Amino acid sequence: MKSLIKVLAFFGLGSLMSACSAQADNQVSPHDPVMAKEGDTFYLYSTGPGITFYMSEDLENWRRGGRVFPGEPDWARDVAPEFNGHLWAPDIVERDGTWYLYYSVSAFGRNTSGIGVTTNTTLDPNHPDYEWVDQGIVVQSVPYRDMWNAIDPAVAFEEDGTPWMTFGSFWGGMKLVKLDDNMIDLAEPQEWHTIAKRERSILIDDAQAGPAEIEGPFIYQKGDYYYLFISIGLCCRGEDSTYRMKVGRSQDIRGPYLDRDGVDMNQEGGTLVLGPNDEYYGVGHNSAYTFDGVDYLVFHAYEAADNGRQKLKIAEMQWQDGWPVVDESVLSEYFSELHED
Numbered sequence: 001m002k003s004l005i006k007v008l009a010f011f012g013l014g015s016l017m018s019a020c021s022a023q024a025d026n027q028v029s030p031h032d033p034v035m036a037k038e039g040d041t042f043y044l045y046s047t048g049p050g051i052t053f054y055m056s057e058d059l060e061n062w063r064r065g066g067r068v069f070p071g072e073p074d075w076a077r078d079v080a081p082e083f084n085g086h087l088w089a090p091d092i093v094e095r096d097g098t099w100y101l102y103y104s105v106s107a108f109g110r111n112t113s114g115i116g117v118t119t120n121t122t123l124d125p126n127h128p129d130y131e132w133v134d135q136g137i138v139v140q141s142v143p144y145r146d147m148w149n150a151i152d153p154a155v156a157f158e159e160d161g162t163p164w165m166t167f168g169s170f171w172g173g174m175k176l177v178k179l180d181d182n183m184i185d186l187a188e189p190q191e192w193h194t195i196a197k198r199e200r201s202i203l204i205d206d207a208q209a210g211p212a213e214i215e216g217p218f219i220y221q222k223g224d225y226y227y228l229f230i231s232i233g234l235c236c237r238g239e240d241s242t243y244r245m246k247v248g249r250s251q252d253i254r255g256p257y258l259d260r261d262g263v264d265m266n267q268e269g270g271t272l273v274l275g276p277n278d279e280y281y282g283v284g285h286n287s288a289y290t291f292d293g294v295d296y297l298v299f300h301a302y303e304a305a306d307n308g309r310q311k312l313k314i315a316e317m318q319w320q321d322g323w324p325v326v327d328e329s330v331l332s333e334y335f336s337e338l339h340e341d
Contacts, residue, residue: 028054028062028312028336031236032089032152032216033298034287036099038123042291044298044312045090051103054338059296059314063339065125068101068118068132075137079114082107089152089216089285092123093183095163099123100183102138102165104151109209111149111171114140117184135184138165139177143207147172154287155179156219156226158253166195166228169215173197173266174230176254195255196230196248196265213242220288222295225249227324228257230270231284238308243282245299246270247324260323273297274315274326281308283331288317288324295319297326312336 030046037043043065044054050067069087076083083105090103099120106113118134141150149169156164163179174196178187200212216231227249233242248257248265256264263269274297276282286299295317300310315330 026338028338029300029310030054030312031300031310032285033300033312034091034154035289035296035298036092036094036123037291038094038099041124043092043123045092045101047086047088047090049085049087051087051090051101060335061337061339062312068103069134073105073116073118073134073136075114075116076105079137079140080105080107080112082110082112091154091218091287093155095183097121098183100155101132102153102155104153104167106149106151110207111141111143111146111209113150114138115150115153115165115167138179138184139167139186147206148175149209152216152285154218155183156221156253164219164253166217166219168217170209170212171200173212173214174217174228193254194266195228195257196270198232198268216285218287219253222319222324223322224251225322226251226253226257227288228255228265229273229286229288230265231286232270233282233284235282235284237282238302239281239304241282241302241308242276243284243302244275245273245284245286245297247273249322271323273324274299274328274331276302277328277331279304280331283313295324297324301331 032047035044042056046052050069053065054062055065056062088104092101102117104115115138118132120132121129139150149171151169153167166176168174176193176195178191180187198212198214200210204210214232218229220227229247235243248259250257259269260271274283281302283301289296297315297317301313302308303311315326317324
């Protein structure tokens with residue numbers, strides 16, 4: 001695909017390239033998408049100013065919903081002075097009639113970061129009770145104090161309803177911490193686990209991200225197993241992106257999470273779910289759900305035909321021998337359509 005684009009440009013076939021761009025521009029372009037369903041409506045939340053969100057009834061046709069925060073959390077700049085107004089990598093879960101939207105603030109490539117949570121009783125912005133109420137910070141990472149990064153939160157529940165939050169990017173890998181029943185505070189006494197990581201040299205400055213390219217954890221339960229999805233490689237770099245998704249599983253939410261070959265994800269294990277191809281430079285930062293009896297993988301992909309801009313992808317997950325399988329054809333077959341009205 002890269003070669004085709006260069007040939008088209010060289011011979012001046014601008015009309016064909018413009019047509020491709022027009023189709024690309026009409027798609028939803030989220031980073032780090034997560035999803036929820038309330039009533040007959042799907043809600044998609046994304047990294048962006050104030051957390052951007054979209055709404056759909058069929059997972060293909062979407063309309064803008066606006067933003068969760070009209071401004072920014074009161075505590076954001078105290079935790080991350082270089083915070084640029086974009087709230088990163090949200091997660092959305094419901095418990096006992098309340099929606100909890102977790103999000104992170106950070107400076108790019110640094111672990112001056114924090115995870116917060118805001119709550120609402122409905123996701124419908126037209127409902128009279130619609131109001132996001134920020135509950136403040138859940139956990140914070142500080143350079144030279146913490147060898148982990150408090151971004152990319154995702155919350156999962158044990159069978160007995162105990163909530164756990166996994167998070168992390170680069171540094172010492174993916175962390176798992178038990179939450180209090182109120183879904184806002186850490187449970188006491190605190191219980192922490194490292195559930196996936198990649199090699200990092202001890203010679204790298206502790207305040208630097210380093211080459212341990214792992215982030216975006218998401219735990220999804222299916223049958224007797226908890227499945228840990230991660231993204232490895234580099235995001236957000238256009239044609240230089242190397243994002244790809246891997247998975248491991250465990251019968252205990254605490255781990256250890258092993259891949260299909262039995263390799264621990266704390267030892268760089270992970271079975272490939274989906275990787276880049278000539279049409280998409282990188283695919284990753286996924287979430288996973290079951291809606292109306294169908295299992296879905298939701299992620300973003302960097303499209304070569306649109307200069308590496310991220311695009312929404314939603315794929316049905318199939319299962320083979322207890323492992324999730326996603327057909328690569330989804331990259332060329334699923335296209336969202338964004339309606340501006």
